[in-house]
Amino acid sequence: MSKLPLRLTKYGNQRKTAVARESDLNGRHSISIAVLTENQDDVQVINSALRDAGHAAHCHWVSTPNELADTLDAEDVELLILNCDNYKDSIRRVIKQKDRYKPEVPVIATQETADEASIQKAMQAGACDLVSISRKTRLQSVVSRELRALRVERALNSTLNSAAEYKRLLKDQMDSAGSSIALVQEGIFIDVNDAWMVQFRASNRDELIGMPIMDTFDPESQAALKGALVATVEGKWQTGETLIVKSRLDTGDNDELHLEFREFESDDGPCVQIHIAPQLEVTNEPTELVHKALQRDPTTLFFHRAQFIERITKRLHKKLAQGTHCLVYIKPDNFGEVLDRVGILHSEEILAQLAEEIRKHLHPRDVAGRFEGTSIMALLERGSARDAKVWGKQICNHIENYTFEVEDSSTHMTCTVGACAVNEVFNNLEEFIAATVSAHKLGKEAGGNASFLDERAEEDTKQRKFDAIWVKHLKAALMEDRFRLTQLPIAGLRGDSVKMYDLLVRMIDEQGNSVLPSEFLPAATRNNMMKNIDRWILRSAVDFCNESDADRVFVRLSKQSIIDATTASWMEQTLDAEGFDCSRLVIQIPERDAAKHIKQTRELVKHARKLGIGFALEHYRLDQERFQILDILKPDYIKLDGGLMHTLMTDLNMQDAVSKVVKAAQERKIITIAERVENANSMAVLFQLGLDFMQGHYVHEPEVVLQEVEIVATSTLADLATTSGS
Numbered sequence: 001m002s003k004l005p006l007r008l009t010k011y012g013n014q015r016k017t018a019v020a021r022e023s024d025l026n027g028r029h030s031i032s033i034a035v036l037t038e039n040q041d042d043v044q045v046i047n048s049a050l051r052d053a054g055h056a057a058h059c060h061w062v063s064t065p066n067e068l069a070d071t072l073d074a075e076d077v078e079l080l081i082l083n084c085d086n087y088k089d090s091i092r093r094v095i096k097q098k099d100r101y102k103p104e105v106p107v108i109a110t111q112e113t114a115d116e117a118s119i120q121k122a123m124q125a126g127a128c129d130l131v132s133i134s135r136k137t138r139l140q141s142v143v144s145r146e147l148r149a150l151r152v153e154r155a156l157n158s159t160l161n162s163a164a165e166y167k168r169l170l171k172d173q174m175d176s177a178g179s180s181i182a183l184v185q186e187g188i189f190i191d192v193n194d195a196w197m198v199q200f201r202a203s204n205r206d207e208l209i210g211m212p213i214m215d216t217f218d219p220e221s222q223a224a225l226k227g228a229l230v231a232t233v234e235g236k237w238q239t240g241e242t243l244i245v246k247s248r249l250d251t252g253d254n255d256e257l258h259l260e261f262r263e264f265e266s267d268d269g270p271c272v273q274i275h276i277a278p279q280l281e282v283t284n285e286p287t288e289l290v291h292k293a294l295q296r297d298p299t300t301l302f303f304h305r306a307q308f309i310e311r312i313t314k315r316l317h318k319k320l321a322q323g324t325h326c327l328v329y330i331k332p333d334n335f336g337e338v339l340d341r342v343g344i345l346h347s348e349e350i351l352a353q354l355a356e357e358i359r360k361h362l363h364p365r366d367v368a369g370r371f372e373g374t375s376i377m378a379l380l381e382r383g384s385a386r387d388a389k390v391w392g393k394q395i396c397n398h399i400e401n402y403t404f405e406v407e408d409s410s411t412h413m414t415c416t417v418g419a420c421a422v423n424e425v426f427n428n429l430e431e432f433i434a435a436t437v438s439a440h441k442l443g444k445e446a447g448g449n450a451s452f453l454d455e456r457a458e459e460d461t462k463q464r465k466f467d468a469i470w471v472k473h474l475k476a477a478l479m480e481d482r483f484r485l486t487q488l489p490i491a492g493l494r495g496d497s498v499k500m501y502d503l504l505v506r507m508i509d510e511q512g513n514s515v516l517p518s519e520f521l522p523a524a525t526r527n528n529m530m531k532n533i534d535r536w537i538l539r540s541a542v543d544f545c546n547e548s549d550a551d552r553v554f555v556r557l558s559k560q561s562i563i564d565a566t567t568a569s570w571m572e573q574t575l576d577a578e579g580f581d582c583s584r585l586v587i588q589i590p591e592r593d594a595a596k597h598i599k600q601t602r603e604l605v606k607h608a609r610k611l612g613i614g615f616a617l618e619h620y621r622l623d624q625e626r627f628q629i630l631d632i633l634k635p636d637y638i639k640l641d642g643g644l645m646h647t648l649m650t651d652l653n654m655q656d657a658v659s660k661v662v663k664a665a666q667e668r669k670i671i672t673i674a675e676r677v678e679n680a681n682s683m684a685v686l687f688q689l690g691l692d693f694m695q696g697h698y699v700h701e702p703e704v705v706l707q708e709v710e711i712v713a714t715s716t717l718a719d720l721a722t723t724s725g726s
């Protein structure tokens with residue numbers, strides 16, 4: 001490769017003719033670059049680096065902001081390189097000045113050193129990237145990338161100007177054609193022309209668009225018609241071939257028609273153009289060119305990321321009749337080593353060959369796109385998630401044994417595939433994609449050249465089967481009255497004049513054994529059964545108070561009860577019905593749930609206080625001073641999170657934080673209670689810090705109560721649902 005001489009606009013154009021001649025001889029496309037720096041040597045360094053990468057660079061030296069405006073106005077600049085260490089204006093000011101003339105032109109920032117933080121800061125300011133001046137190879141790569149992106153964008157923009165006109169002309173041709181023409185996608189009409197409406201006696205397009213094409217033709221022709229549509233989409237229908245079918249008109253008459261088919265690309269994907277009589281001569285080549293320019297990555301010929309996301313979103317909204325949708329994430333292993341072997345300029349050709357080999361393994365209904373960098377993502381339709389993993393392994397084996405050739409160079413590489421099946425465990429597409437990428441990451445960590453499957457779908461299936469068993473037991477326990485309360489005394493650190501208890505729930509299995517809440521409450525929560533259990537506990541708490549001398553009993557409410565608008569009215573109708581002194585009840589809500597649903601919590605507490613019921617915030621944490629929630633909800637009690645007790649005795653900072661909480665509570669006349677106190681040392685520290693009460697195994701082990709008391713709460717699940725308004 002011959003070297004190109006440096007050309008500086010600032011020093012005249014005496015060498016321009018010689019350089020242009022040399023560029024023409026080498027078949028290079030000259031690029032115009034503005035280098036923003038006060039140091040002329042920076043221009044020489046950048047020009048030399050780009051020349052070594054094969055770019056015929058025409059560098060314009062810009063040393064002041066005034067010169068930048070003149071250069072952008074006079075020259076067709078394709079790229080700005082800004083030396084942040086040696087230029088008067090910041091990145092933002094350069095971007096602002098550049099946007100007045102050429103907003104699409106990228107800006108690459110350089111400085112002496114560049115780390116992740118400085119790169120992020122530069123990109124947030126508007127630069128495409130930040131490159132260390134000493135990293136010559138990276139500068140070459142970034143310049144190549146941005147120039148290619150700019151030129152592709154300009155090509156696409158120019159194509160966009162003709163795309164709308166082409167679609168309008170195509171529509172006009174359909175409407176003006178003498179033959180009947182229809183567009184069909186997945187067996188559904190998406191457009192018809194006037195001649196087709198006349199042929200099939202439709203008064204307007206709405207009668208046909210969105211309807212199955214099979215409804216238009218005689219049943220004996222439907223099998224052949226379906227086969228022709230599938231063959232056309234798969235590229236197996238020969239041009240000029242005619243299918244003879246019979247129509248089924250509203251009158252019941254049968255007409256023999258000769259149909260011709262051709263594949264056509266619409267905005268929503270491939271469709272089939274069907275026409276009767278001589279075919280409208282519209283070449284498919286402009287359609288394909290527009291489609292590829294607007295929707296497909298020019299290297300891989302797969303969809304651009306945005307187009308890919310749009311298509312798979314539509315696909316995922318339609319459930320398959322059989323099998324499942326699986327997402328796969330394919331990425332070459334150690335592509336940097338391949339780049340070193342074949343060179344920067346040939347790396348895209350390697351990706352193009354990789355994409356072609358992947359394409360050969362895709363089914364007609366699969367959708368693929370270039371997701372980011374060197375990665376490719378595809379949505380497969382397979383029988384199961386395991387089938388997708390096997391497909392990925394086939395790709396890995398094939399790529400490992402494939403020889404990639406570029407000009408006189410050849411290389412080998414491997415790839416890793418992450419796979420994941422669609423499942424209800426994912427709340428949105430973001431989580432689905434993240435799980436697929438995570439599966440790929442596991443494959444890379446295992447050494448690469450492997451296909452890994454995200455097991456979340458299988459785990460969720462097991463979870464649902466597990467929950468189905470628990471739901472059956474929970475419903476039976478509710479109907480057969482096999483829940484029990486346990487009492488956990490709350491002891492005073494300043495005196496024991498008030499008798500208070502924290503009420504917990506246990507379930508008794510069919511053999512009479514006690515089941516801990518940690519075993520059945522998670523399943524009840526996942527299956528929306530906590531509201532019924534909460535109401536059972538509240539009714540039973542009333543019975544406990546009637547049978548004991550308790551002054552206060554604490555009953556916790558789940559998130560389901562908090563956000564259920566009927567909870568307040570249920571308490572008013574049920575707890576106050578028999579003249580019970582509701583001031584003996586305290587509802588307690590975890591602080592995390594209260595903060596997340598603060599509006600619903602405040603409304604529920606307002607109704608509870610009308611009955612005289614107290615309110616406690618439990619699991620109150622210390623990771624920050626969140627006293628605002630105390631002022632909003634105004635609890636009567638706060639329970640200090642029991643997780644703090646493990647280190648409170650030795651952690652002075654935590655003791656200081658607890659002391660601040662106690663002081664804030666005292667100022668607001670809120671009673672403080674410590675959870676899960678296990679020993680005398682903890683009790684002593686809590687006493688010193690000024691807490692009012694404590695609970696935990698140090699105070700007393702939980703005791704089962706109400707085993708022999710006749711529960712007056714509703715005894716069947718159906719009755720519970722009726723009284724709760726469910």
